[in-house]
Amino acid sequence: MEFFTKANIDFLGKRRVFLVLSLVFNIVGILVTAMFGLEYGIDFEGGTEIAVQIQPPPEVGEIRAAIGAAGFHGAEIKSYGRPNQFLIRVKESSGQTEPSTAILTALRERFQDRQLTLLKSDKVGPKIGAEMRLNAAIAVVISIVAILLYIAFRFEFIYGLGATVALVHDVIVAISAIAIVHHLGLLRIEVNQSVLAALLTVVGFSVNDTVIIFDRIRENRERHKGMNLIKLMNLSINETLSRTINTVLTVVLVLLALLILGGEVLQGFAFTMLVSILTGTYSSIYIASAFVIWFLEKVRKVDLEGEYRRLKELERQAAVQT
Template identity: 35%
Template sequence: MRWFETPNFDFNGARKVAYIFSAILFLASLGAILTKGLQYGIDFKGGKEFVLDFENPVSVVDMRSDLSVPLGATPELKLFGSDSEILIRTDNEQPISEVQQIITSSMTELYPDNPFTVIKTDVVGPRFAEDLKSGALQAIIYAIVIIFIYILIRFRNWTFSAGAVAALIHDVVIVLGIFTLMADLVPFSLQVDQAIIAAFLTIVGYSLNDTVVVFDRIRENSNVHKGMDFMPMVNKSLNDTLSRTVITSITTLFVVTVLFIFGGEVLKGFSFALLIGIVLGTYSSLFVASSLVVELEARTKKS
């Protein structure tokens, strides 16, 4: 990492190219979301869930594959407390008794030497799903509003707030767009559920942390280099924090990549969202948030 000791990259000089790149990604993502629509999980569209307690441990991966054909779609499966208790969630529209019969008969046929009992059945109704969807959307909106106020109070400049919030919206919309476009192309589920909402909020926090570090250095340099023009000072601040930004991103990517590879089927979508979000968060801190601050500051001075 020696080439990061005294970097002198012209980030602001490349901001127009970054604007074009971000605009293409953002508009393509927004178009995909509006035309194709998001694929919601059971949490947000309703469905049925069952908890089965087997005598011996079973494989969640094998069971998910075995139930896909009888249920007409790949169900959501995860361990429920122990290696022998399995939570099965499906959006099959048949009555719950018929769905339970399909599951129990399939399990009896597939695991004749491993008896089980159904210890729980439940229905996630559409009203509950709609309330949950509304609550998730509100959580993201409230987070963005609070972040705007926090940045405004901390840096006493609305341009910093606008740059930070624009970068966050940029990251979340593009991740959602990638999920929409790749939903039918990857071998794992990219349905939007509670875990994915948690991933989005994590992405917001990660991207914000990177942005605040850069903004802090801009504030420090504005006090130290009072005669320097604003754009060169922002560029200097980005270079000053570049080593920290890149090392943090790479180490975080290592951890999330391990989670993606070894975390199991249930965490694939969550870790995939984080992988994209970390890359986008780093990019937006360097090329979106700071560049928008430069643009807004220039427009403010002109007016």
């Protein structure tokens, strides 16, 4: 099934409105994130990691409930080798006793009829967490710069800049959305390695739509020589619109299933991916291409808008006469 197979939507005719809306939302998002902050996971803030063996093995939900009752919320619980071995990671809070001791006490009280053995106990300090936050930010920046160089080499430098602006927009929106929903209590999302993986995945995934649109623009420039660039970009976006919607729709359905049914562990990854995929589709149409037009008009002084308006007026007059 295909959507909008013969679309003729003037996407870039209202580009200024969408650019202003995007700019406002990004500024508001940055301010909200600065005011309320992000809740970092153990990887980026520090905490305690212990491995235990419980025989017979309980359900992960039972372990999570026992740890939550002890005051450790948002714990990461994973399988650790055998079915009866579990890796538990919690953040430290001021005023609490030694986390490993408190967790073991809570588990022994909850599973009094089972054999519990401590396999290991490690601590991630705040300094290491800060270093990992810095490395995570560097990883995102390096990936964006690499994409800038790739698109600049494959197309033109200005197109690489447009794609980069769109990617930065997507990352800011995703991080802002995390801060907002977490502060409002709609979802409990910690910025951890899963969220970082989602951001890096989206940096590569969302640029895919941009590359496809830019590739169609390059093809149409050869096919329709002399066509106004705004009109040509609109044509290219409309020609790839069906493919874009079909691809995004399949991904969104999977991410919605993960977000609703995946539980607390996968919520951060699924939500970050979902917001970023939708934002990436929007930015591929309204940010990347619109930035190229803005650059050509403001920096290189090419009157694309004036020419486009004259063409639209001629088309309107021709339609009236017929």
